[in-house]
Amino acid sequence: xxxxxxxxxxxxxxxAAVIEHHGEKWLKFVLKVVRNQADAEDVLQEAVRxxxxxxxxxxxxxxxRMYLARAVSNMAIELYRSRKRERSQRQPxxxxxxxxxxxxxxxHKLEEKETSSERVRLLRIVEDGLxxxxxxxxxxxxxxxxxxxxxxxxxxGFSNGIPYSTLRHRSMAGLxxxxxxVHRALxxxxxxxVLI
Numbered sequence: 594x595x596x597x598x599x600x601x602x603x604x605x606x607x608x609a610a611v612i613e614h615h616g617e618k619w620l621k622f623v624l625k626v627v628r629n630q631a632d633a634e635d636v637l638q639e640a641v642r643x644x645x646x647x648x649x650x651x652x653x654x655x656x657x658r659m660y661l662a663r664a665v666s667n668m669a670i671e672l673y674r675s676r677k678r679e680r681s682q683r684q685p686x687x688x689x690x691x692x693x694x695x696x697x698x699x700x701h702k703l704e705e706k707e708t709s710s711e712r713v714r715l716l717r718i719v720e721d722g723l724x725x726x727x728x729x730x731x732x733x734x735x736x737x738x739x740x741x742x743x744x745x746x747x748x749x750g751f752s753n754g755i756p757y758s759t760l761r762h763r764s765m766a767g768l769x770x771x772x773x774x775v776h777r778a779l780x781x782x783x784x785x786x787v788l789i
Contacts, residue, residue, distance in 0.1 A: 601650035604657050608641065611658045619665045626669040627676070636672055640664035680704070714782075715775075722774035730767030737764045 616637065623633040643664050644657075651657045723731060736749045737760065750760040 601652060602654065602657060603650055604644055604647075604660075607654045607657050608644070608661070611654065611661060612641070615658060615662070619662065623665060623669040626673050632672060633669075636668045637665060640668045643668070677704075718775055718778045719771070722771045722778070725774065726767050726770060730763050730770065733760050733763035734767040734771070736760065738768070 620633055620637055623636045624630060627633055627636065640661060641664075644661050649660075651660065723734070726734070733755075736753060736755075737746050746761055746764070747757045749755075750757045753760075755763075
């Protein structure tokens with residue numbers, strides 16, 4: 594018979610205690626993200642359901658807590674993003690042309706501020722990624738993507754003395770490297786939201 598230290602825990606055995614100790618803190622966090630008490634409670638319930646449905650055993654109660662905290666955080670972010678998508682899909686196509694009155698809804702102002710700060714953050718990440726590219730890849734991206742002109746890649750290469758295949762290869766390699774950098778930066782900023 595295995596010792597108590599090496600025995601794997603069924604999350605059902607400790608879930609009630611974990612929720613009792615941390616549930617209120619998690620609920621407050623989710624409420625800040627989704628801004629609705631009923632939705633926050635739903636997120637917590639769905640996270641618990643996911644942990645139970647996973648049918649996974651854990652080495653300790655702390656592992657159960659960490660797994661559930663991650664599930665709560667992921668669910669809150671998923672719900673926030675899905676609600677944001679729903680709102681954007683329901684907006685009129687030409688909403689940007691409608692003047693905003695002085696009595697705009699606080700939710701719209703907050704979303705506008707979030708969208709604006711998100712754009713600024715993404716631009717900073719892209720600028721940082723571009724500055725880390727090798728010189729030749731940056732030059733290729735500048736010629737083919739960053740400085741849009743009416744000339745083709747072939748013409749841009751010819752006018753700068755770079756063979757078409759070389760310019761195309763450098764441009765594609767630069768885009769791949771930049772995309773990886775942006776994805777990594779976004780993942781690391783999203784992981785900071787995960788509960789500890």
